[in-house]
Amino acid sequence: MPHLYTADLSAFHFLSRWVARAGAGLLAGGLLWSGSLSSAHAQSDSLRTLDRQLSRYSQQRLPEKLFLHVDRPFYVSGEIMWFKVYAVDGVQHKPLMVSKVAYVELLDREQKPVLQGKIKLLNAAGQGTFVLPKSLASGTYTVRAYTNWMKNFPPEYYFHSTITVVNTFGSVTKAAPTPTTAGTDAQFFPEGGHLVKGLTSTVAFQVTDQRGQGVAASGIIVDQRGRNVAQLSTLKFGLGSFAFTPTETGASYSAILQLPNNQTLTRKLPAVQEQGYVLHLASTANGLSVTVQTTVAGADDILLLGHARQQPFVATMGRFRDNKAVFTLDKKDLPEGIAHFTVFNAARKPLCERLYFTPPTQQLTLRASTDKKEYSVREKVSLQLSAAGPGARPLPANASVAVYRLDSLSAAAGTSINSYLWLASDLKGRIENPDYYFSANSAEVAQAADNLMLTQGWSRFRWADVVGSSRPAPAFYPETSGHWIQGKLTHRGTGQAAPGIPVYLASPSRQPRLYSSISQPDGRVQFDMRDFYGPKEIVVQTNTQVDSTYQVEVYSPFSTAYAPTQQAALQLPESLRPELAQRHLQAQVQTAYFKKFTNQYALSQTDSLPFYGKPSEQYMLDAYTRFKVMEEVMREYVPGVLVRIRKGQFHFQVIDHLNNQPMTDDPLVLLDGVPVFNINKVVALDPLKIQKLDVITSRYFHGRQIHQGLVSYTTYKGDLGSYKLDAHALLQEYEGLQRQREFYSPRYDTPQAQQSRLPDFRNLLYWNPQVTTTAAGPSALSFYTADQPGKYVVVVQGLSTTGLAGSYRTFLQVKSAL
Structure with a gap:
């Protein structure tokens, strides 16, 4: 019997061919092999196959990425959150039109989904909304997004961002708390992975508060006798690094950190190994030096394998001399983004790993210019949007635009698409202010980026899966034609899988749609749900005239794996009470006068004929x-x-x-x-x-x-x-798939409209997720200001067909009516 996913293997093979071409484009100079060893050993030959094995693995596990442009960072309960989905391949970041559905969720502090949506992807993009219930509790929520294919990878690599929601019917303000060390933590990360007796290591560290925010700190490292053996200090975002040579095995080394407001924090360093390997990466003006030291007597030859986004770019053999092996690389041979350097021994066991970041030299240059800097209420704003690539050459791009009012509640800027794709998407955990690492070509920014790389763990895949003799088929396949409803057919009473049984799924409607599947050996069934929108009742059954001893279960398509998070309870200072009261009034006025306009949907382009076409x-x-x-x-x-x-x-x-x-x-x-x-x-x-x-x-x-x-x-x-x-x-x-809500923005293009007595207290002036730029020139957009004076920010996110990503922010001022 054919496999459940046979119909989609062609798309899977397309992924394999695509990633092979993508890897060739990423590493145009070819894989760098260094044959520094004169003798050919069987172990060396075995090591030399690792890069090919990684390439084959990558062809079967092409990483896919999603980026969400969320309209703004702050909401009150009852408002609508708007978002745009960008789907790209994980190698070159070009739009990837394989998956046709994105799953978007809003998670609370306990990682429980409070809102979920299935978003249709067309031409590698989609759009959706969440209506934040008026009963939604105040707090910091996580927005995450992924495709069915991305569920094969750890949940840390799903898209994640945070928003703040305040239920203005309650109270979340309180007096500023007295600073304490409660919730503050410090973690230590030896370069390469381990501390080894007698070998000098660079140790990175990170100090965070209960919200996961970096905390400035300085201090000393002491041994178990209380002797000062090293000093340390954070550089940026609670991150820092220091050099340290442990001299005793089993000794207990501790860090004593001085925090703001004279608070003290003590934490132990990782244990010291008697024997092992230490890796150190040093950057020079034109190259990288990777030094591996060991205390293992007669250590075997080693391989340094470098890869970026699962594409190998260097594989070089090394031999220890005086317990040291040194590798030198030219920076011009390094790929942009995050490079992983992994050291293997002759048994093909990974010993050390180190990350290095090279900022991309090219990005999409977006510009958004308004016809004026200051406007009165209910005045038309004309916006010119352009996109350019290298050499200021205009490029076609897919973009999204949000315009919202700035205040103390919404001052935080969201992640830009460029910094997310090149940095945050390839790292585990929360990255504080990713845009900073793209802000300047300075020594401080480079050191801060290196501190960040030092705090990261191993790759998104397991090397055992790469070097293993057999690789299991992926558990999840890309939804190449639309949303799939999946489930399992079992024998009633025994619970055993029921293979080879026809199963039918339908949703009662005047436009008949019937879907069928034949259960697999393990009982799985799958229905390809094209043009299935909105909430519906589904009926799933077998032919009970043949046998009525079966029962069917329908699975949820949403992922049940969650990345570790650190979300503290939301506590806003009392000084924000006036702005919260204003937000409360705005939301109530908009609901009272404009709710009917916010519940309008674009017509879904579905076939009006029944699934069987024109009847006889x-x-x-x-x-x-x-x-x-x-x-x-x-x-x-x-x-x-x-x-x-x-x-x-x-x-x-x-x-x-x-x-x-x-x-x-x-x-x-x-x-x-x-x-x-x-x-x-x-x-x-x-x-x-x-x-x-x-x-x-x-x-x-x-x-x-x-x-x-x-x-x-x-x-x-x-x-x-x-x-x-x-x-x-x-x-x-x-x-089913989420229906596309239409964004409503009043027009004041007539004297009667301008004199309307309906109050317009919109916080979000404009949202357009479907902006396209061309090589011919700027795109023209327009919208009207509301009755709320203040400073407004225009945020643009965009992606070109060639994989260049960019963001842009500009501001406009709205003055009160005279």
């Missing part, structure tokens, strides 16, 4: 004399369907129009798209509730099933009328 015969029953019994309707008005009774059971036989002979078995019979297998129940339907009857007078192929014709009944409301579903059928509420 169609009967509008209102055009005939009405009978009260369905059997009479079928016998009198539907000559293409014969009604037969065998052993007390009704049966239908459809006349095959090709040879004018009745087919032998019952056809596929539908009521509002839901299969009805018991013809007795069909004959018992109330014909006065049926508006239309369609007939297919030939064999009908649906998936892998062949039916002896098709008979479809449609009720007036598409709600099954009074028909009672079979007791063995699964009836379940299910949310």
